[in-house]
Amino acid sequence: MFIVITGASKGIGLALVKHYIEKDHTVIGCSRTKPDFEHERFCHYPADVTNYEEVQEFAFAVSKTHPVVDVLINNAGAASMNHFMLTDPRSAERLMRVNYLSAFACARGFIRLLRKSQHPRIINFTTVAVPLNLEGELAYGASKAAVESLTKVLAKELGSFRITVNAVGPAPTKTNLIANVPKHKLEKILEQQAIRCFAEFEDIVQVIDFYMDPKSDFITGQIIYLGGICR
Amino acid sequence: MKETVEELIQEAILELNEQMEEDRKVSYSEDLKLIGVNAALESISFVTLIAILEDLISDRLGKNIIIVNDRAFSQERSPFRSVGSLAEYVTGLLLETE
Ligand SMILES: NC(=O)c1ccc[n+]([C@@H]2O[C@H](COP(=O)([O-])OP(=O)(O)OC[C@H]3O[C@@H](n4cnc5c(N)ncnc54)[C@H](OP(=O)(O)O)[C@@H]3O)[C@@H](O)[C@H]2O)c1
Numbered sequence: 503m504f505i506v507i508t509g510a511s512k513g514i515g516l517a518l519v520k521h522y523i524e525k526d527h528t529v530i531g532c533s534r535t536k537p538d539f540e541h542e543r544f545c546h547y548p549a550d551v552t553n554y555e556e557v558q559e560f561a562f563a564v565s566k567t568h569p570v571v572d573v574l575i576n577n578a579g580a581a582s583m584n585h586f587m588l589t590d591p592r593s594a595e596r597l598m599r600v601n602y603l604s605a606f607a608c609a610r611g612f613i614r615l616l617r618k619s620q621h622p623r624i625i626n627f628t629t630v631a632v633p634l635n636l637e638g639e640l641a642y643g644a645s646k647a648a649v650e651s652l653t654k655v656l657a658k659e660l661g662s663f664r665i666t667v668n669a670v671g672p673a674p675t676k677t678n679l680i681a682n683v684p685k686h687k688l689e690k691i692l693e694q695q696a697i698r699c700f701a702e703f704e705d706i707v708q709v710i711d712f713y714m715d716p717k718s719d720f721i722t723g724q725i726i727y728l729g730g731i732c733r
Numbered sequence: 734m735k736e737t738v739e740e741l742i743q744e745a746i747l748e749l750n751e752q753m754e755e756d757r758k759v760s761y762s763e764d765l766k767l768i769g770v771n772a773a774l775e776s777i778s779f780v781t782l783i784a785i786l787e788d789l790i791s792d793r794l795g796k797n798i799i800i801v802n803d804r805a806f807s808q809e810r811s812p813f814r815s816v817g818s819l820a821e822y823v824t825g826l827l828l829e830t831e
Contacts, residue, residue: 558797558799559797561797562791562797565791569792610799613784614784614787614788614791617784662777662781663781
């Protein structure tokens with residue numbers, strides 16, 4: 503399969519790159535900085551997903567070498583945790599751009615190439631912060647709630663192209679993203695899970711593998727949270 | 734340039750027809766109505782047509798354009814009202830990229 507992963511330089515994105523390379527797929531990843539990883543079936547493209555022109559250029563560059571994209575994984579994202587009164591509206595806007603509008607722009611940019619796949623998939627990233635309505639995560643949670651709407655509505659609008667659109671909502675996973683979140687706050691989140699531990703990369707991969715499976719053609723508009731968080 | 738665009742639209746319509754039921758197929762003409770009341774295409778077919786056309790433009794002309802943007806919708810007369818106006822609009826977009 504030919505897989506495009508945004509936010510491929512570190513964290514979950516880089517773990518996904520390595521996993522799909524190991525599974526013999528071909529991967530193109532984008533991010534602003536270069537990952538510390540090289541492989542003949544992996545290509546890195548420098549792009550800021552909050553810049554629509556750069557996303558278009560990225561999709562165009564991919565189309566030059568790969569006219570068909572099977573999977574688009576909108577993983578790039580950022581978080582910021584602060585009380586509403588301590589959040590600059592500009593910071594909330596920045597999160598909306600990097601979490602929601604980036605997925606919107608990438609879906610739009612890659613639709614032409616996805617359309618030509620036998621089992622086209624778009625996979626988005628949300629978070630357990632949405633169903634848990636976590637205090638102090640308004641800006642992040644709202645941007646990911648928008649990603650959930652995008653997932654459900656795109657599933658309908660792209661159904662006639664047979665493109666499935668789903669999302670995975672990881673529980674806290676040890677990456678840079680949560681490095682600055684105080685320990686007691688993370689523990690409070692874990693306490694609300696059915697299974698009270700951090701998510702591992704493999705847990706996330708498991709959900710994505712399921713969405714990607716050619717046998718999952720009829721699974722679309724779904725959101726799976728890890729750790730036993732329910733809506 | 735306009736003739737090239739018209740040819741690509743013709744080709745896009747042929748490709749679109751391949752995906753449509755017999756009674757939904759459309760034939761190319763300059764005044765074929767694309768959107769709005771009495772449009773020849775359902776909205777999903779219009780979206781598909783635009784996707785095919787963007788693809789053909791990218792493949793044949795090596796140009797990356799987005800046909801449906803805010804500008805297209807802010808015009809007093811929609812560039813998507815007919816095949817003829819679409820051809821004119823897309824030609825304009827392509828000339829701008831030169
Ligand atoms: N870790 C968690 O606990 C957790 C929980 C739930 C959901 N998630 C979601 O999982 C996804 C991955 O998160 P992570 O934990 O792996 O975070 P991370 O370690 O901070 O990595 C984020 C990735 O996104 C890229 N990125 C950020 N802004 C970008 C931009 N403007 N343009 C292009 N790439 C950009 C970064 O690359 P550059 O900086 O090089 O651009 C990096 O590769 C995110 O969507 C996040 O919301 C994470």
